[in-house]
Amino acid sequence: MGNKAIISGVHDTQVGALPDSTCMSLHTEASLGALADAGLKVSDIDGLLTAYSFASPQLMLGGVLGEYIGLRPKVNASIAMGGMTGGLLVRHAAALVQAGICRHVLCVTGDNRLTGMGDKVQAALADVGHPQYEQPYGMSVPAAFAMAAQVYFHEGWLNGDHLAAVAVNQRANAALHPQSHMKKPITMDDVRKSKVIASPLRMLDCCLVSDGGAAVIVSAAETARDRPKRAVELLGIGEGHTHEHIFAAPSLVDFGCKESATDALAQAGLKHKDVDCAHIYDCFTSTLLITLESMGFYGRGEAGPAALAGEFAIGGRFPVNTNGGLLSYGSSGAAGGMFHVVEAVRQLRGECGPRQVKDAEVALAHTLGGIFSGHCSIIMGRA
Amino acid sequence: MAEVQAKPMPVPDAISRPYWEGANQGIFAFQRCRDCGKAQFYSRSACVHCHGSDLEWQVAAGTGRVASFSVIHRAPIASFMADTPYVLALIDMNEGFRFMCNVLRCDPATVKIGMRVRVCFEARPGTEQKIPQVEPATA
Numbered sequence A: 001m002g003n004k005a006i007i008s009g010v011h012d013t014q015v016g017a018l019p020d021s022t023c024m025s026l027h028t029e030a031s032l033g034a035l036a037d038a039g040l041k042v043s044d045i046d047g048l049l050t051a052y053s054f055a056s057p058q059l060m061l062g063g064v065l066g067e068y069i070g071l072r073p074k075v076n077a078s079i080a081m082g083g084m085t086g087g088l089l090v091r092h093a094a095a096l097v098q099a100g101i102c103r104h105v106l107c108v109t110g111d112n113r114l115t116g117m118g119d120k121v122q123a124a125l126a127d128v129g130h131p132q133y134e135q136p137y138g139m140s141v142p143a144a145f146a147m148a149a150q151v152y153f154h155e156g157w158l159n160g161d162h163l164a165a166v167a168v169n170q171r172a173n174a175a176l177h178p179q180s181h182m183k184k185p186i187t188m189d190d191v192r193k194s195k196v197i198a199s200p201l202r203m204l205d206c207c208l209v210s211d212g213g214a215a216v217i218v219s220a221a222e223t224a225r226d227r228p229k230r231a232v233e234l235l236g237i238g239e240g241h242t243h244e245h246i247f248a249a250p251s252l253v254d255f256g257c258k259e260s261a262t263d264a265l266a267q268a269g270l271k272h273k274d275v276d277c278a279h280i281y282d283c284f285t286s287t288l289l290i291t292l293e294s295m296g297f298y299g300r301g302e303a304g305p306a307a308l309a310g311e312f313a314i315g316g317r318f319p320v321n322t323n324g325g326l327l328s329y330g331s332s333g334a335a336g337g338m339f340h341v342v343e344a345v346r347q348l349r350g351e352c353g354p355r356q357v358k359d360a361e362v363a364l365a366h367t368l369g370g371i372f373s374g375h376c377s378i379i380m381g382r383a
Numbered sequence B: 001m002a003e004v005q006a007k008p009m010p011v012p013d014a015i016s017r018p019y020w021e022g023a024n025q026g027i028f029a030f031q032r033c034r035d036c037g038k039a040q041f042y043s044r045s046a047c048v049h050c051h052g053s054d055l056e057w058q059v060a061a062g063t064g065r066v067a068s069f070s071v072i073h074r075a076p077i078a079s080f081m082a083d084t085p086y087v088l089a090l091i092d093m094n095e096g097f098r099f100m101c102n103v104l105r106c107d108p109a110t111v112k113i114g115m116r117v118r119v120c121f122e123a124r125p126g127t128e129q130k131i132p133q134v135e136p137a138t139a
Helices: A025-039 A061-069 A084-096 A122-127 A141-154 A160-174 A188-193 A221-226 A256-269 A285-295 A303-306 A337-350 B017-024 B076-082
Strands: A005-012 A049-050 A075-078 A104-112 A197-198 A209-219 A231-240 A275-281 A362-369 A376-383 B029-033 B055-060 B062-072 B086-093 B097-103 B118-121 B131-135
Touching: A005 A025, A005 A337, A025 A104, A025 A209, A049 A061, A049 A084, A049 A275, A061 A075, A061 A188, A075 A362, A084 A104, A084 A209, A084 A231, A084 A337, A084 A362, A084 A376, A104 A221, A104 A337, A122 A141, A141 A197, A141 A285, A141 B062, A160 A188, A160 A303, A197 B062, A209 A221, A231 A256, A231 A337, A256 A285, A256 A362, A256 A376, A275 A337, A275 B017, A275 B097, A285 A303, A285 A362, A337 A362, B017 B029, B017 B062, B017 B097, B017 B131, B097 B131
Parallel strands: A049 A075, A049 A104, A275 A362
Antiparallel strands: A005 A209, A005 A231, A104 A209, A231 A376, A362 A376, B029 B055, B062 B086, B062 B118, B086 B097, B118 B131
């Protein structure tokens, strides 16, 4: 495989309502933060990978950011694959480093879609539906994700209490993070009594809309000794893609995360039980539980009861989404998934303070795009 | 009072035109591949199963079952707000393909996975284009 790739620097910005931010200011804050974390200068970066923005759409976001921060990279590309993009940036950065094309690749995501878009966000999200075969029927993104949850409910694999347990756990985790968007504690009853958005999903089953940004720097392993922070090694990365639109999904029970997790673990030479903490794309509470089962971390109908039993808590058997996730930490477009990558790195470095998972040596970060459409699983470990 | 925009309507293209023109005549048309014999939804320039290009249009009998559904209480855009709660569903047609639509003419609380439905066509104000939908199949 050539050179090994490590993550040398990470940064996530404050998230929430940031009326003084712009798409570019968030990208800049995240980038400079990650550079400081890695002990690098802007001029050290020879590769720039960016995602996309809803609030401030650009044909060449990577060109705009390069200009904004005075960066002249040798490689520059923007990838737009929805919520899975954060993981994909890291995967492509790793490939560039492994091929010897780049030494330090800056991967940046961010958007100010809360204060920068107002109530246009939901309509913009619904626009992802197929213009001929979905949009005429008033499909919302929650309803599209609810199609899978409804099957799990029908089969008796999930229920409202299972979903509520996920929301409550992640809010408790977010309360331990100084930057998180939502810290106010919630109870099982709060979730169960929150307004139905698209059955069986309720308001507190849905992720937030936040302003925020996150950046990750992927570097050649041989540069690790010059970096101030403990390096985190990229051990295995997998993708799985099965469809774009939910009506065309080959299954409503299993998704591409099955392949992405299998491939990532195989590359790493590890098994499910070797993963100490997981940071999984959680646009809805049900998304997390379905993904965990489809990836093979739990058997059919076992993820919900595990959530209820407290297994996903920071001190639990299998800590999940220790930063609070998209549900409570924040969801800022492609940065939503990148927040999970950042938290995984911090867990492996032992930097999480009250959120720290004891002896975390192997972490999984998982991002998802579309309606369970595309998946990227990243297994990383202490170098 | 602010004017509510019309619901989004399909813009038929060269490949989908027979589907949408069929809907206007009360026909649910779909493609079947002459090479592998499988049906596909939506219409494409090549068969999604075997990539053959010898595709023929057939007319569905119009019956199927609910594969999954969600009752939408919060509409994504203003033009659907007056319809809430409304049912969004995935329908498995007897011919072997799946499509998305609303389940009309029923109490949303009665919709279940596996429920038998039949295709109907919805007319909307301000457009000639009819939209394939389903309603509960009566025995």
